[in-house]
Amino acid sequence: MTVSDASAVPLLSVRGLTKLFGSFAACNEIDLDIAGGEIHALLGENGAGKSTLVKMLFGVLQPSAGQITWQGQAVSIGSPAEARKLGIGMVFQHFSLFEALTVGENIALSLDPKISLAQISDEAASLSKAYGLPLDPKAHVADLSVGERQRIEIVRALLQNPRLIILDEPTSVLTPQEADRLFETLFKLRGEGRSVLYISHRLEEVRRICDRATVLRHGRVTGACDPRQETPASLARMMVGSEIAEVHREVLAPGEVRLDVSRLSVPARTPFGVSLKDVSLSVRAGEVLAIAGVAGNGQGELFDVLSGEVTVSDAKAIRIRGRDVGDLGINGRRLLGASFVPEERHGHGAVTGMPLSDNLLLARSQSDRKSFLGGGIFSVIRHASIRSATQRVCAEMDVRKSGEDPSAGALSGGNLQKFIVGRELDRQPALLIVNQPTWGVDAGAASRIRQALIDLAKAGSAVVVISQDLDEIFEIATNIAVISEGRLSEPYPAGTLTLERIGLLMGGIHETHSGGEAAHAH
Amino acid sequence: MRIELQKRPAVSPLFSMLSPLLALALTLIFGAIMFALLGKDPVAAMHAFFIEPLLETWSLHELAIKAAPLILMGVGLAVCYRSNNWNIGAEGQFTIGAITGSYTPIVFYDWHSPLVLPLMLVMGALGGALFGAIPALLKAHFNTNEILTSLMLVYIAQLFLDWLIRGAWRDPKGFNFPVSRDFAPEAILPAIWEESGRAHWAFVFALIAAVLCWFMMRYTLKGFEITVLGQSERAGRFAGFSSKRMVWFGFLFSGALAGLAGICEVSGSINHLQPAISPGYGFTAIIVAFLGRLNPLGIVASGLVLGLTYLGGEAAQLSIGVSDKVTRVFQGLLLFFVLSCDTLIYYKVRVTWARLRGGAA
Numbered sequence: 001m002t003v004s005d006a007s008a009v010p011l012l013s014v015r016g017l018t019k020l021f022g023s024f025a026a027c028n029e030i031d032l033d034i035a036g037g038e039i040h041a042l043l044g045e046n047g048a049g050k051s052t053l054v055k056m057l058f059g060v061l062q063p064s065a066g067q068i069t070w071q072g073q074a075v076s077i078g079s080p081a082e083a084r085k086l087g088i089g090m091v092f093q094h095f096s097l098f099e100a101l102t103v104g105e106n107i108a109l110s111l112d113p114k115i116s117l118a119q120i121s122d123e124a125a126s127l128s129k130a131y132g133l134p135l136d137p138k139a140h141v142a143d144l145s146v147g148e149r150q151r152i153e154i155v156r157a158l159l160q161n162p163r164l165i166i167l168d169e170p171t172s173v174l175t176p177q178e179a180d181r182l183f184e185t186l187f188k189l190r191g192e193g194r195s196v197l198y199i200s201h202r203l204e205e206v207r208r209i210c211d212r213a214t215v216l217r218h219g220r221v222t223g224a225c226d227p228r229q230e231t232p233a234s235l236a237r238m239m240v241g242s243e244i245a246e247v248h249r250e251v252l253a254p255g256e257v258r259l260d261v262s263r264l265s266v267p268a269r270t271p272f273g274v275s276l277k278d279v280s281l282s283v284r285a286g287e288v289l290a291i292a293g294v295a296g297n298g299q300g301e302l303f304d305v306l307s308g309e310v311t312v313s314d315a316k317a318i319r320i321r322g323r324d325v326g327d328l329g330i331n332g333r334r335l336l337g338a339s340f341v342p343e344e345r346h347g348h349g350a351v352t353g354m355p356l357s358d359n360l361l362l363a364r365s366q367s368d369r370k371s372f373l374g375g376g377i378f379s380v381i382r383h384a385s386i387r388s389a390t391q392r393v394c395a396e397m398d399v400r401k402s403g404e405d406p407s408a409g410a411l412s413g414g415n416l417q418k419f420i421v422g423r424e425l426d427r428q429p430a431l432l433i434v435n436q437p438t439w440g441v442d443a444g445a446a447s448r449i450r451q452a453l454i455d456l457a458k459a460g461s462a463v464v465v466i467s468q469d470l471d472e473i474f475e476i477a478t479n480i481a482v483i484s485e486g487r488l489s490e491p492y493p494a495g496t497l498t499l500e501r502i503g504l505l506m507g508g509i510h511e512t513h514s515g516g517e518a519a520h521a522h
Numbered sequence: 523m524r525i526e527l528q529k530r531p532a533v534s535p536l537f538s539m540l541s542p543l544l545a546l547a548l549t550l551i552f553g554a555i556m557f558a559l560l561g562k563d564p565v566a567a568m569h570a571f572f573i574e575p576l577l578e579t580w581s582l583h584e585l586a587i588k589a590a591p592l593i594l595m596g597v598g599l600a601v602c603y604r605s606n607n608w609n610i611g612a613e614g615q616f617t618i619g620a621i622t623g624s625y626t627p628i629v630f631y632d633w634h635s636p637l638v639l640p641l642m643l644v645m646g647a648l649g650g651a652l653f654g655a656i657p658a659l660l661k662a663h664f665n666t667n668e669i670l671t672s673l674m675l676v677y678i679a680q681l682f683l684d685w686l687i688r689g690a691w692r693d694p695k696g697f698n699f700p701v702s703r704d705f706a707p708e709a710i711l712p713a714i715w716e717e718s719g720r721a722h723w724a725f726v727f728a729l730i731a732a733v734l735c736w737f738m739m740r741y742t743l744k745g746f747e748i749t750v751l752g753q754s755e756r757a758g759r760f761a762g763f764s765s766k767r768m769v770w771f772g773f774l775f776s777g778a779l780a781g782l783a784g785i786c787e788v789s790g791s792i793n794h795l796q797p798a799i800s801p802g803y804g805f806t807a808i809i810v811a812f813l814g815r816l817n818p819l820g821i822v823a824s825g826l827v828l829g830l831t832y833l834g835g836e837a838a839q840l841s842i843g844v845s846d847k848v849t850r851v852f853q854g855l856l857l858f859f860v861l862s863c864d865t866l867i868y869y870k871v872r873v874t875w876a877r878l879r880g881g882a883a
Binding site for chain 1: 742743757761
């Protein structure tokens with residue numbers, strides 16, 4: 001590693017840090033140095049190992065191997081309390097605040113109970129003033145904006161007088177104006193000789209405020225640089241990797257339009273949600289449209305709206321096989337031949353505590369009503385026919401399971417995902433929409449699932465794959481669009497798009513095109 | 523020393539079976555200790571409490587009478603709880619069911635027809651359901667905590683009954699006592715087997731309700747919908763089920779059964795309305811539902827067990843001279859142990875003697 005910093009002993013130094021989950025290395029031999037008084041960026045796609053790394057630094061996770069050195073002393077950080085004692089503070093992406101309590105009370109909860117609330121409020125008020133983080137200690141958290149809530153977390157961290165502050169994707173929930181304010185605070189902290197570890201995937205931001213950057217990819221350090229010397233393009237390359245992906249897909253003659261979305265806008269439902277802005281896309285039979293993007297840019301919201309779990313009042317905004325379905329629920333869309341695979345397996349795509357056969361019925365109670373239900377209005381479940389369909393799906397997708405009909409929770413992630421995908425493929429859907437098909441799935445299951453998706457498109461179905469995995473996207477997509485902050489780019493034929501372009505689009509560098517409406521010029 | 527709970531990879535089938543029995547055993551042990559501390563012979567006390575009521579025909583009839591409302595309400599509550607809706611107000615729905623069911627025999631007391639009784643039962647169930655609709659509405663549309671609203675409505679129902687009995691519905695020939703008119707013979711739920719004793723049809727209704735609910739939960743799409751939404755609202759939405767509609771279903775269903783239990787109790791056992799019509803059946807039914815593992819057939823068994831605690835309390839009052847509050851103590855112990863023993867189904871308990879700590883190196 002190139003450590004070109006003036007200070008002799010780095011504030012924090014990490015050597016060979018490794019974290020294994022089973023046989024999967026979330027962090028693999030990470031080396032990292034943070035000098036005093038610098039803003040250090042930790043860049044990487046989702047799943048690159050950023051969160052795992054900082055959790056180890058903050059004592060939430062224990063490393064499997066490697067050494068953490070703090071101000072020249074080897075340390076092991078057993079808990080967040082120990083991390084705080086050393087002088088490490090952290091602001092998580094999702095806050096842990098009690099909405100019904102006031103700002104001061106929330107801060108007091110994380111401190112020594114002996115200190116009086118008035119004293120804490122005074123201290124918090126003076127800190128927030130000093131760092132340009134306006135806060136009223138008496139305000140109720142429920143009444144505050146997301147940016148203000150984040151300030152509480154920052155002030156809470158600052159009250160411990162930390163030497164190093166870790167910020168996990170701090171701007172993902174902020175408006176640009178709020179982000180500018182935050183940057184000023186960070187500069188002030190740096191001016192006092194404190195260090196900041198700044199986790200982000202937003203390239204412009206990193207170039208603007210960070211002194212140094214460490215880039216992670218697939219759990220390894222792939223680069224360390226001065227971001228101000230780099231271009232967004234070169235940072236993107238480090239982030240997504242520079243190997244050339246082989247595109248080997250025969251382009252079939254496109255068939256009829258199976259899914260057509262035009263100018264769909266949906267406001268965010270929660271403070272942490274993303275609003276969809278003017279999304280347009282269209283997918284034809286025989287086509288695999290991949291939607292790339294870093295997690296949390298509206299993928300979940302897009303899936304919910306496409307699946308009908310969330311309906312929109314404008315029926316015409318979404319059309320499946322020529323029918324207006326915007327206001328139609330998920331089962332109505334299934335009856336039109338659409339199938340859906342959500343990102344989260346446990347508690348969304350499947351009920352963990354229920355056997356596989358029940359989980360088959362979960363998605364197909366209406367679309368396969370004739371074969372699975374009898375007894376007229378009482379809808380008596382035909383367990384035997386569901387069980388045989390379950391066995392068929394398991395055999396087809398090579399689902400490894402213990403016993404005849406185990407609960408979904410007893411399967412490994414890869415096998416459960418194969419089952420969930422197989423459950424939908426078994427219907428031979430005309431349109432399949434998948435969110436993160438191989439997220440957290442072992443390599444064998446992942447390639448099986450990708451092959452199944454390609455085969456489905458070859459057989460004449462339209463497939464939409466929302467994915468963060470660029471290797472996967474290049475393997476299966478015919479067209480690629482990128483989602484960033486709730487906006488969807490135009491689709492590009494897979495062959496014409498370079499990794500660098502995708503990286504730029506994912507990093508929120510929008511080209512100056514006229515919005516998403518001219519998206520489908522087939 | 524530290525006691526650790528380790529999550530089991532899968533639900534333990536052994537402890538699923540064992541947990542209610544273990545809870546029962548612990549309740550008996552602690553009950554015996556309690557009697558010993560009260561200065562009574564624990565063996566004799568336990569015999570009087572739990573065995574004697576089972577030895578005579580008349581008291582078996584009493585058991586059926588006590589168990590009937592517990593089972594009826596317990597079954598409804600179990601369905602509601604399975605859907606992850608927490609109706610704590612069965613006692614109130616029981617009371618309102620008793621009131622609406624009694625409307626016909628009290629207001630139209632000189633209408634004599636075989637239709638009176640069926641009408642009473644239907645109106646009782648409707649009244650209970652409508653009263654259950656209040657927390658359902660509040661939860662579905664305003665996201666109010668249904669545990670609080672349904673519980674608070676209990677007291678409203680009880681005071682409403684009190685007001686009614688002391689006011690408009692007081693028996694004009696009742697010497698100013700707070701009771702209603704006695705029901706006419708057509709308005710009284712008949713005994714199942716008159717020659718043997720006074721247990722009435724409510725017990726049969728309870729058994730029918732239990733079997734029907736068991737069938738619904740096990741074999742129909744509705745039961746599947748209830749289970750799915752109860753375990754994961756998100757997965758339920760993916761299946762196309764509506765959690766809002768399930769709030770309504772859970773409360774209307776459990777409210778209707780509680781209302782039915784209320785009018786059955788008034789019509790079959792009391793034969794008129796009075797300010798106190800229930801020794802806390804609606805709350806005890808919560809224990810019944812959990813002791814029966816939220817399984818309608820299990821609830822038949824647990825309803826009988828909890829019915830026995832009422833009888834035992836009455837018997838113990840007479841034979842060994844302890845307060846009938848002992849009944850509540852037993853019920854409380856039982857609920858406590860049922861809930862805590864359920865931990866064993868999901869967790870392994872491990873006792874660590876040494877302090878394991880990875881401090882600074």
